[in-house]
Amino acid sequence: MKLINNLSDWRLERHGETLLRSSGAFPMIFVGCGQESVDMYRGNFKIEDYVIERRALSLTALHEQSDGAVLEFGDDLTVHVTLEGDCAVLRFTQKNPDINRVWFRVPAQKDECCWGCGEQMSYFNLRGRHFPLWTSEPGVGRDKTTYVTWRSDVENKAGGDYYNTNFPQPTYVSSRHYYLHADTTAYADFDFRHEDFHELQFWEVPASIRVEAADTFLNLLKKETAFFGRQPELPDWIYNGLIIGVQGGSERSFGLLENTLRHNIKVSGVWCQDWCGKRVTSFGKRLQWDWHFHPEMYPDLPVEIEKLHAKGIKFLGYVNPYLVEDGMLYQKGLEADVFARRSDGSVYLVDFGEFNCGVIDLTDPKAFNWFKDEVIKKYSLDIGIDGWMADFGEYLPTDDIVLHSGKSPMIEHNHWPALWAKCNYDAVSEAGKLGEVVYFMRAGFTGSQKFCTLLWAGDQSVDFSRHDGLCTVISAALSAGMSGCGLTHSDIGGYTSLFDNTRTKEVFLRWAEMAAFTPVMRTHEGNRPDTNFQYYDDEDCMNRLARLVDIYTSLAPMLKELVKENHESGIPVQRPLFLHHEDDPRCYTEQFEYLLGEDVLVAPVWQAEQTERSVYLPEGEWIHLWTGNSYGQGDHTVPASLGDTPVFYRKGSRWASLMEDIRARFTQQH
Numbered sequence: 001m002k003l004i005n006n007l008s009d010w011r012l013e014r015h016g017e018t019l020l021r022s023s024g025a026f027p028m029i030f031v032g033c034g035q036e037s038v039d040m041y042r043g044n045f046k047i048e049d050y051v052i053e054r055r056a057l058s059l060t061a062l063h064e065q066s067d068g069a070v071l072e073f074g075d076d077l078t079v080h081v082t083l084e085g086d087c088a089v090l091r092f093t094q095k096n097p098d099i100n101r102v103w104f105r106v107p108a109q110k111d112e113c114c115w116g117c118g119e120q121m122s123y124f125n126l127r128g129r130h131f132p133l134w135t136s137e138p139g140v141g142r143d144k145t146t147y148v149t150w151r152s153d154v155e156n157k158a159g160g161d162y163y164n165t166n167f168p169q170p171t172y173v174s175s176r177h178y179y180l181h182a183d184t185t186a187y188a189d190f191d192f193r194h195e196d197f198h199e200l201q202f203w204e205v206p207a208s209i210r211v212e213a214a215d216t217f218l219n220l221l222k223k224e225t226a227f228f229g230r231q232p233e234l235p236d237w238i239y240n241g242l243i244i245g246v247q248g249g250s251e252r253s254f255g256l257l258e259n260t261l262r263h264n265i266k267v268s269g270v271w272c273q274d275w276c277g278k279r280v281t282s283f284g285k286r287l288q289w290d291w292h293f294h295p296e297m298y299p300d301l302p303v304e305i306e307k308l309h310a311k312g313i314k315f316l317g318y319v320n321p322y323l324v325e326d327g328m329l330y331q332k333g334l335e336a337d338v339f340a341r342r343s344d345g346s347v348y349l350v351d352f353g354e355f356n357c358g359v360i361d362l363t364d365p366k367a368f369n370w371f372k373d374e375v376i377k378k379y380s381l382d383i384g385i386d387g388w389m390a391d392f393g394e395y396l397p398t399d400d401i402v403l404h405s406g407k408s409p410m411i412e413h414n415h416w417p418a419l420w421a422k423c424n425y426d427a428v429s430e431a432g433k434l435g436e437v438v439y440f441m442r443a444g445f446t447g448s449q450k451f452c453t454l455l456w457a458g459d460q461s462v463d464f465s466r467h468d469g470l471c472t473v474i475s476a477a478l479s480a481g482m483s484g485c486g487l488t489h490s491d492i493g494g495y496t497s498l499f500d501n502t503r504t505k506e507v508f509l510r511w512a513e514m515a516a517f518t519p520v521m522r523t524h525e526g527n528r529p530d531t532n533f534q535y536y537d538d539e540d541c542m543n544r545l546a547r548l549v550d551i552y553t554s555l556a557p558m559l560k561e562l563v564k565e566n567h568e569s570g571i572p573v574q575r576p577l578f579l580h581h582e583d584d585p586r587c588y589t590e591q592f593e594y595l596l597g598e599d600v601l602v603a604p605v606w607q608a609e610q611t612e613r614s615v616y617l618p619e620g621e622w623i624h625l626w627t628g629n630s631y632g633q634g635d636h637t638v639p640a641s642l643g644d645t646p647v648f649y650r651k652g653s654r655w656a657s658l659m660e661d662i663r664a665r666f667t668q669q670h
Helices: 147-156 217-228 236-240 250-262 301-310 328-336 365-379 416-430 472-482 505-515 539-554 556-569 656-666
Strands: 002-004 009-014 017-023 029-041 044-056 061-065 068-073 077-084 087-094 101-107 114-118 130-133 168-174 178-183 188-191 197-202 208-213 242-246 267-272 278-281 284-287 314-319 322-324 349-351 356-359 387-390 438-441 454-456 594-596 600-602 612-617 622-624 634-639 647-650
Touching: 002 077, 017 087, 017 101, 017 208, 029 077, 044 101, 114 130, 114 472, 130 168, 168 188, 168 197, 168 217, 178 197, 178 217, 208 217, 217 556, 236 267, 236 539, 236 556, 242 250, 242 539, 250 267, 250 301, 267 387, 301 314, 322 328, 328 356, 328 365, 365 416, 387 416, 416 438, 472 594, 505 539, 539 556, 539 656, 647 656
Parallel strands: 242 267, 267 314, 314 387, 387 438, 438 454
Antiparallel strands: 002 009, 009 017, 029 044, 029 101, 061 068, 068 077, 077 087, 087 208, 101 197, 114 168, 130 188, 168 178, 178 208, 188 197, 278 284, 322 356, 349 356, 594 600, 600 647, 612 634, 622 647
């Protein structure tokens, strides 16, 4: 990289290409002020902005320095640019206190692709759309043209859109071999709709903007993840089988475990989300948000956990950073003064769907440590729990809430998931159990990466829908990987069942066959378990699931190596095709296939009633896992019967013998 320090046309260039520019014809920075309106209802946000002023800034003075330059933009901003190798950092100093909106323009090319912005469910390539970046419930349906989304909007303001995500991040990766990251936690909107520029909007003056480049995407991800921090490795027990999501108390949960084992389904863990008790609401079966084991539903749970451990099976629970006001721990929290308050001094209670909870003020070291020590360690780790769903993190309100940090909730809201991740990480690390315990999170933001042992894709609908079904977890994994979080998985079969939308056997099995080729396999009964298909109710499904779990456990040597690579170098386990095929334009936009490592390609069946699947294969000779047939580069239609999601491995790959063994052992007879 090099700076062209010209007052009338300042540029940041690399290999003759302009990455940043400030000139009369191309202003780099616009500033102004606006007044937002934010309405939160159960984690869903309606956000509107009235822009009072917006104006372009001209570069009024330029001072060269040995490591960069100082750019003066009148009485509004000073930007210190430092350059080191292929990395440029622009640090902003705000001189005009009235500025609360910044628009930053980046030169673009018509055929450029962009990826990232955290975990995006609907579109992997961001070009042609804008992406508001605000952690929230993703919404039910996520497609304004569908009945489910419309009815969710009408009845409980819960219908999402293509950009709603639990894990946003002000970072994108360009096909021009650079990534750009903004150091801000304010509301942002990254707009990729213009042919000639990207426009990044921030509701504050960002602390800095970082642009770093590399000659290959693999090296670029190594640099990006070195900057963010990398996820720990998963423990070996994960690869022993399926984590079964069951609930209903000890008798039912452990009875379902025994039934699962009788059907030769390998089980690595039992996940009982209702270990803390249950509530029944209009949405479905919910939990008692009081994070200790429920003595009536799970009597003698520590003893039961010891029995599971003797069988080589782990036990997982559930925790989130809110406490229900009728719970024991809420009373302890009141005594310890750990809750966020309203301006009148009262505890801020949030409606989570027919019950109210206090918000742990994670910006207060006292509250942070209390929850870490007196809740996670004492009531989960100390009784032998091996992992949990570290849920939520998106619900920090923005109105009339007073935080210990003294910062506006509009600034702390996006920061909240990273604080929540660190709280879990510190609890596990201080207990000496890092590498043994796994917690999985749906919410995230900048900084979550190194504190998140495992991501999960959130609450998909229990169907094949384009914007909320099975296919969205593929885009989620690919975009999260480009944002520095390369270990992810999903609820097999989806979670959300509303308005007569119920899980079928086909949805479950198609999801399970894809999950066999991801880092972790885990089931979930969903929000309405009694009306949705469950694997344990169907003999044929249990037999099919046993085969898929056997395939997954057979992949353990490869998966362990890929997980280790993610930890050491930041290369995700599930990868977009272009990471290893940079010269193939088709690979830049493919979002319904992924590479598992370098040498295995997975093309999940994500639509209903399919017996064949059209796949695109990049350069090389590829062997179809189930037939042994060989295919070259291009589009192919291949068989895709239930249970046999199309998978290919590169001829001559070091994993070829492993794949051949899987074909020999697990090919179905049709």
